[in-house]
Amino acid sequence: MSARIHTGVFVSDVDLLSATTAVREAGYRIVDAYTPFAVHGLDRAMGLRPSRLTWVCFLCGLFGLAFMTWFQYWSSAVDWPINVGGKPWNSWPAFVPVAFEGTILFAGLGVVAALFIRAGLRPGREAKLPAPRVTDDRFVLVVASSQGDQAPDELGALLRSHGAVEVSEDLEGTLV
């Protein structure tokens, strides 16, 4: 990537939010922000689209419900029907609790698996931190500018004016 990558380090979430809004309004591309906690409103400031994980959760739950309902029916009415107290083979009201638990189990585990895949979280993955202390008390905004070498300090000045305590430039683009 030939774009120049600027990294601004902030000490407060409020500064990060105002910087993010300003940088985006100025037309730069925000690569990502890094924060020690979930800063509310940051997704809107960065212009992120709402996550589709809710759909994954819904579909996994639906699958769990269908699968557990079918499995209970198949095993007690088709594969080996057993007379339990004269109840019908397909005594479906008694299958409701297990079908419900199956729904929750599949939905919960499915959405967590989807999160891990989508966010690339996996055991043994090396964490690439844009700046030290970003998991402690620092907020980092990574911005790409395609302006080339002229006006080198425009973006840096903008970040600084919104409270960045440290601005660095990373020409290699190693972070992205």
Add this chain to the structure above:
Amino acid sequence: MFEAVSELRTPLTTEPVSYGQVTDDIARPMEGKPTRLWYIGISISATFLLLGAIAIIYTITTGIGTWGLNRTVGWAFDITNFVFWVGIGHAGTLISAVLFLFRQRWRTAVNRSAEAMTIFAVLCAALFPLIHMGRPWLAFWPLPYPNMRGSLWINWRSPLFWDVIAISTYFIISATFWYIGLIPDFATLRDRVSGMRKKIFGFMSLGWNGSARTWMRYEVVYLLLAGLATPLVFSVHTIVSFDFATSVIPGWHTTIFPPYFVAGAIFSGLSMVLTLMLVARRVMRLENYVTKSHVSAMCKLIIGMGGIVGLAYATEFFIAWYSGNDYERFVFMNRALGPMAWAYWIMVSCNVIVPQFFWSKRLRANLGVVFALSLLINVGMWFERFVIIVTSLHRDYLPSSWTSYTPTLIEVVTLLGSFGLFFTLFLLFCRFLPVIAMGEVKGVVNYTRRSASRSAQEPTPENEA
């Protein structure tokens, strides 16, 4: 611009703290040497755990005859303990999931330890049906796996089997919820420590780097899990109550059982959270995060849940009379006035009368009193399950089989052993994992405080180092 500042609301920490200070305060107990109190606590709980292990080994090698059960009272101490521990677990989910959905931001101080409590309590609960089986090495039989006997599938119509599925699902989802909450904190710890611990935390944190995109997805998943855990917690104790309600024993065969059990579970769990919160805040020196207003909020929840439990007792009694059924009427009169009346009145005084003291603001602020009252409620809720189980069984339809029940030493030691297991796990958790969700507390330290400008958050010499 982005923050609502209200002068009317109280901040959630006693003193204003910076983000770095939050990390330091919460990570400190894990990095230094444990306090003397911690060593004393773990020695006592590990001793109980060991005694319990001996009792369980004796039970399994000798047989269930080591217990005080007889032909009339076939369920007693162990199922009481099972229902008690499952109930304890439920408040953890209530605090972590239900209060999250209600946007109760004070929960951040207690949710981590409440979730840990849920997991440990469910482990303690699972122990009892397992040893009651008599042959615990066959415990996998209730699972629906393809087998060499046909396949002979399990009986899906049995409430006892629903219980197996409900408790396993509850354990898996609670553990997942807990771990998801821990990931950002593992990353914080990974970036603080060195050596072997860095490797372990690095492995556990799955390469978390605080990216805002990941945070956004993470928040969505957290909300979804909270939304799934809430109906789950209600379903689990409903199904536990089905173990009783679907039978034809007077005193068990009632439609009030599901809501009654759920309310009782949350009530007992809240008092256990309160007990643990007061211990952890003292032992781990987290007074600034777990404040008196947290304790007060918990007390208010207890008043509410205690009221529901009291109403359930009254309703149950009224309906027994109103049903016109002689057996129902007898069971309830026998509970209140029969040979086990002492247990019934311990239950009523601890669960209905004790919470009323929490109406007083002065008593809520006195942590010693709150601690004592929370212990009494724990006792009362244990007796509630004992009363439901034993008094309904010991006088059955046929007066010739009427009998009584006394626990043997082995059963009492097994119960103490489960407390030993619970507190040992809890103290290990306090020592090796962050007891307060750092990532969440940092989001609320400025709650209702006018702050967050550059000057206010400027690093000071202390937290710079």
